[in-house]
Amino acid sequence: xxxxxxxxxxxxxxxxxxxxxxxxxxxxxxxxxxxxxxxxxxxxxxxxxxxxxxxxxxxxxxxxxxxxxxxxxxxxxxxxxxxxxxxxxxxxxxxxxxxxxxxxxxxxxxxxxxxxxxxxxxxxxxxxxxxxxxxxxxxxxxxxxxxxxxxxxxxxxxxxxxxxxxxxxxxxxxxxxxxxxxxxxxxxxxxxxxxxxxxxxxxxxxxxxxxxxxxxxxxxxxxxxxxxxxxxxxxxxxxxxxxxxxxxxxxxxxxxxxxxxxxxxxxxxxxxxxxxxxxxxxxxxxxxxxxxxxxxxxxxxxxxxxxxxxxxxxxxxxxxxxxxxxxxxxxxxxxxxxxxxxxxxxxxxxxxxxxxxxxxxxxxxxxxxxxxxxxxxxxxxxxxxxxxxxxxxxxxxxxxxxxxxxxxxxxxxxxxxxxxxxxxxxxxxxxxxxxxxxxxxxxxxxxxxxxxxxxxxxxxxxxxxxxxxxxxxxxxxxxxxxxxxxxxxxxxxxxxxxxxxxxxxxxxxxxxxxxxxxxxxxxxxxxxxxxxxxxxxxxxxxxxxxxxxxxxxxxxxxxxxxxxxxxxxxxxxxxxxxxxxxxxxxxxxxxxxxxxxxxxxxxxxxxxxxxxxxxxxxxxxxxxxxxxxxxxxxxxxxxxxxxxxxxxxxxxxxxxxxxxxxxxxxxxxxxxxxxxxxxxxxxxxxxxxxxxxxxxxxxxxxxxxxxxxxxxxxxxxxxxxxxxxxxxxxxxxxxxxxxxxxxxxxxxxxxxxxxxxxxxxxxxxxxxxxxxxxxxxxxxxxxxxxxxx
Numbered sequence: 107x108x109x110x111x112x113x114x115x116x117x118x119x120x121x122x123x124x125x126x127x128x129x130x131x132x133x134x135x136x137x138x139x140x141x142x143x144x145x146x147x148x149x150x151x152x153x154x155x156x157x158x159x160x161x162x163x164x165x166x167x168x169x170x171x172x173x174x175x176x177x178x179x180x181x182x183x184x185x186x187x188x189x190x191x192x193x194x195x196x197x198x199x200x201x202x203x204x205x206x207x208x209x210x211x212x213x214x215x216x217x218x219x220x221x222x223x224x225x226x227x228x229x230x231x232x233x234x235x236x237x238x239x240x241x242x243x244x245x246x247x248x249x250x251x252x253x254x255x256x257x258x259x260x261x262x263x264x265x266x267x268x269x270x271x272x273x274x275x276x277x278x279x280x281x282x283x284x285x286x287x288x289x290x291x292x293x294x295x296x297x298x299x300x301x302x303x304x305x306x307x308x309x310x311x312x313x314x315x316x317x318x319x320x321x322x323x324x325x326x327x328x329x330x331x332x333x334x335x336x337x338x339x340x341x342x343x344x345x346x347x348x349x350x351x352x353x354x355x356x357x358x359x360x361x362x363x364x365x366x367x368x369x370x371x372x373x374x375x376x377x378x379x380x381x382x383x384x385x386x387x388x389x390x391x392x393x394x395x396x397x398x399x400x401x402x403x404x405x406x407x408x409x410x411x412x413x414x415x416x417x418x419x420x421x422x423x424x425x426x427x428x429x430x431x432x433x434x435x436x437x438x439x440x441x442x443x444x445x446x447x448x449x450x451x452x453x454x455x456x457x458x459x460x461x462x463x464x465x466x467x468x469x470x471x472x473x474x475x476x477x478x479x480x481x482x483x484x485x486x487x488x489x490x491x492x493x494x495x496x497x498x499x500x501x502x503x504x505x506x507x508x509x510x511x512x513x514x515x516x517x518x519x520x521x522x523x524x525x526x527x528x529x530x531x532x533x534x535x536x537x538x539x540x541x542x543x544x545x546x547x548x549x550x551x552x553x554x555x556x557x558x559x560x561x562x563x564x565x566x567x568x569x570x571x572x573x574x575x576x577x578x579x580x581x582x583x584x585x586x587x588x589x590x591x592x593x594x595x596x597x598x599x600x601x602x603x604x605x606x607x608x609x610x611x612x613x614x615x616x617x618x619x620x621x622x623x624x625x626x627x628x629x630x631x632x633x634x635x636x637x638x639x640x641x642x643x644x645x646x647x648x649x650x651x652x653x654x655x656x657x658x659x660x661x662x663x664x665x666x667x668x669x670x671x672x673x674x675x676x677x678x679x680x681x682x683x684x685x686x687x688x689x690x691x692x693x694x695x696x697x698x699x700x701x702x703x704x705x706x707x708x709x710x711x712x713x714x715x716x717x718x719x720x721x722x723x724x725x726x727x728x729x730x731x732x733x734x735x736x737x738x739x740x741x742x743x744x745x746x747x748x749x750x751x752x753x754x755x756x757x758x759x760x761x762x763x764x765x766x767x768x769x770x771x772x773x774x775x776x777x778x779x780x781x782x783x784x785x786x787x788x789x790x791x792x793x794x795x796x797x798x799x800x801x802x803x804x805x806x807x808x809x810x811x812x813x814x815x816x817x818x819x820x821x822x823x824x825x826x827x828x829x830x831x832x833x834x835x836x837x838x839x840x841x842x843x844x845x846x847x848x849x850x851x852x853x854x855x856x857x858x859x860x861x862x863x864x865x866x867x868x869x870x871x872x873x874x875x876x877x878x879x880x881x882x883x884x885x886x887x888x889x890x891x892x893x894x895x
Contacts, residue, residue, distance in 0.1 A: 416455060
């Protein structure tokens with residue numbers, strides 16, 4: 107093709123690609139890892155390290171599924187060499203791929219419509235469709251994005267049989283739904299030459315070579331994946347009538363999001379199963395599907411372009427209409443990303459009908475152009491509004507939870523986002539706990555109490571967490587994850603022997619499950635057992651053996667989870683293996699965000715006020731955003747627990763000074779006062795055990811002045827009053843502390859205060875007439891105030 111003939115096509119192609127790419131960049135640069143992005147790319151190097159490419163392409167996606175998408179995962183590895191695996195880098199690549207798809211869509215639409223202007227408007231309508239926000243903005247949407255690009259490019263190469271087979275294989279290597287390319291290439295050929303075929307059968311017969319070439323590509327991939335031991339998704343059809351209603355309901359959802367994307371597009375589409383027999387949307391969807399199939403058959407028999415386009419639309423939707431059981435995510439049985447290819451045929455169908463109408467009646471040309479421009483503006487505005495929801499984990503999952511309030515998946519991820527910060531404030535902890543309780547309420551049989559137990563452990567309430575895990579284990583004794591949480595709670599309560607038994611049970615219970623899942627749990631259980639044994643200090647040989655096996659299996663595993671890494675690091679800290687701990691720590695990028703507080707506190711406890719490991723852990727934590735005052739507080743807590751009273755007191759004074767030096771902000775004043783109260787309470791605690799009771803009493807008074815409802819500080823002050831010979835004042839203080847603890851629904855603290863009250867009243871119940879000389883530990887070490895991490 108000469109330059110003069112190429113220029114009219116090339117310039118619009120470049121314009122479509124450039125505008126589509128630049129329009130996505132503002133939301134690509136502030137990149138954030140969401141949902142599957144986190145375990146797949148942020149917390150693992152399986153798909154980002156060239157050294158692990160063989161594992162990445164030979165294992166199923168996520169290691170626990172029947173999905174095998176080596177082409178898409180290889181793109182993650184290649185681009186990581188360029189941008190280092192940053193979220194913004196992945197999103198920029200997605201924007202480039204979408205721009206390439208939009209340019210390819212323009213080429214296809216130009217052939218279909220035989221009008222550059224109409225093709226340009228239609229290409230922008232497809233590129234701006236709000237249903238694509240998920241595919242292009244979410245990094246894990248790469249599979250649909252790449253498969254869609256391969257399908258569109260394959261359609262442009264349809265006359266070349268060799269390339270058709272190659273693009274068919276590439277689409278299927280990107281995502282399983284790429285298999286529909288076999289039929290799409292034939293239907294697109296019919297679209298372009300619909301009127302030339304004397305009969306439908308003859309037209310299909312003329313295109314058997316195209317279908318054969320595409321089928322060969324799919325067959326090759328299927329053979330390879332089965333040779334790798336990765337089968338297809340097993341079918342679970344369920345009750346036929348329920349399946350039929352599900353097909354109708356998903357048809358309605360997808361039709362609505364294609365035609366009217368305003369209000370229906372979003373990250374979660376929830377449906378209660380089984381679907382009620384009187385669900386009107388299910389039956390409306392079935393009617394729409396039956397009518398669409400009938401129209402497609404009629405159009406094909408009459409050799410019309412709209413018939414072939416409608417057939418292509420239905421074929422591209424078929425894999426996700428639940429005609430076959432693909433709802434692996436439970437209640438979330440539909441996803442916007444599945445519309446990436448179907449939306450092209452939808453836009454092509456609408457554009458074709460509009461162009462035909464304009465050519466038949468020229469007077470509708472101007473209104474049609476005006477209406478198209480208005481639709482483009484509406485699509486663009488909606489897209490901008492939706493994309494913002496994908497820029498924050500908390501905002502995204504709050505949005506998803508609103509769309510699917512009865513689904514566990516958004517709530518579980520919202521909970522994870524809330525606890526991901528290493529220093530949640532009181533409001534954040536409360537919100538995380540509320541979300542966890544909502545999850546737990548969806549399944550009263552303790553099938554999903556993991557999040558609630560985890561947040562209670564993060565909030566420094568191990569006794570309550572153990573209550574939850576104990577009840578859960580009565581009903582789900584083989585739940586390995588629950589046993590690991592139970593072990594963590596026992597370690598927090600200094601019950602090393604019982605924790606070792608729980609971790610042993612977790613390893614045993616995991617046997618017989620998926621081997622990869624077992625490996626992850628087994629390694630974490632081994633490391634937990636090692637930590638528990640090091641705490642007990644009676645069988646160091648067994649602890650060292652468990653730790654060595656855990657490290658070996660961890661480094662050999664295909665997926666190295668951040669929680670497992672953090673658990674091994676905890677065991678290394680207890681064991682005193684500084685060099686190995688530093689090697690595992692690295693720059694901290696592979697450590698679970700929610701573990702930094704506990705790791706820094708533990709490092710300070712085991713290493714003293716200084717040391718290379720403490721400095722490395724604190725440096726990594728601060729590098730991930732931990733404020734100075736929080737880091738100092740955690741070091742103080744570690745030294746306090748190790749009874750280094752003077753060191754802890756000095757650190758707490760630095761905490762208070764650091765917090766006072768920060769400029770006051772009226773919007774956060776309440777949270778700041780609570781944090782200051784915790785710091786003063788902690789200072790009072792260490793001053794008392796450091797032998798300075800008067801200064802401790804002043805510190806407790808300061809804490810209560812900042813937060814009068816601080817039940818822990820009031821309990822500590824009451825114990826101090828008892829031990830300094832003022833039992834009546836102590837009882838008054840402890841009884842008020844009890845009322846505050848009851849109001850706060852803190853069962854663990856309630857029991858601790860009741861114990862203090864009993865000790866203060868003495869055997870006769872009239873108060874401790876002996877007073878106290880300050881030597882007995884009325885301010886019990888187990889009653890230490892929780893840090894605000």
